Amino acid sequence: MANTTLTPIGTICFPALFEPKKNKQNPTANARYSLILLFDDTATQTTAYQDLRKMVHAAIEEKWGAAKAADPAFVRSLRLPFRNASEKDYNGFDKGTIYISPWSNGEGPHASRPDVVNLHGDKIVVPEDVWAGQLGRASVRAFGYDSNGNKGVALGLEHVQIVKADCERLDGKQSADKAFAGADNSQLAALGIDPNATSGGGASNDDFPF
Secondary structure, three states: OOOEEEOOOEEEEEEEEEEEEOOOOOOOOOOEEEEEEEEOOOHHHOHHHHHHHHHHHHHHHHHHOHHHHOOHHHHHHOEOOOEEHHHOOOOOHHHOOEEEOOEEEOOOOOOOOOEEEOOOOOEOOOHHHOOOOOEEEEEEEEEEEEEOOEEEEEEEEEEEEEEEOOOOOOOOOOOHHHHOOOOOOOOOOOOOOOOOOOOOOOOOHHHOOO
16 A cells, blocks of 8 residues: 655645535445645645655556556556646636545445644634635545556545635635625614624523523
């Protein structure tokens, strides 16, 4: 089994880290925990990216032997985890060069949900605190597969670290404060509501009928 390594920091897309999701193209397969990490040109020049490529090469050698791993024609015939971002017309992908899609099994006895932590190593447990557009990296491992005529190397997802949370969302969803900013408050006066009043701390204990 190839060793685990850390990816470069990239833009997180399509995170499914708290609940596994089914693959629409293969609905009979187990649901997976997954994300896409989008790397720009700076990320692909890092040592972390080169270490990731070396781990993938080691997985090829482990699965098919050193001679096959050294054969460029054979390596080109494999489906490798490094994909060209220009292949996809997803929001934000124009800012990247390469993307990877590590995953882990979300069903059965071998299900493995990745831990998600912040830059300080504190666990993130609220799914809404993670969204597409944040910057992060992952702990991954590479493994070769040969099934039903499909050969390649995939990346197993172990853990995810969010290194910058306050980023523009790629899914277009607004925060609540931005959603209501600039709302028409002309009805408030008729309802006896002062929009400039200091917000209260909520209902007091005396307001509850028990």
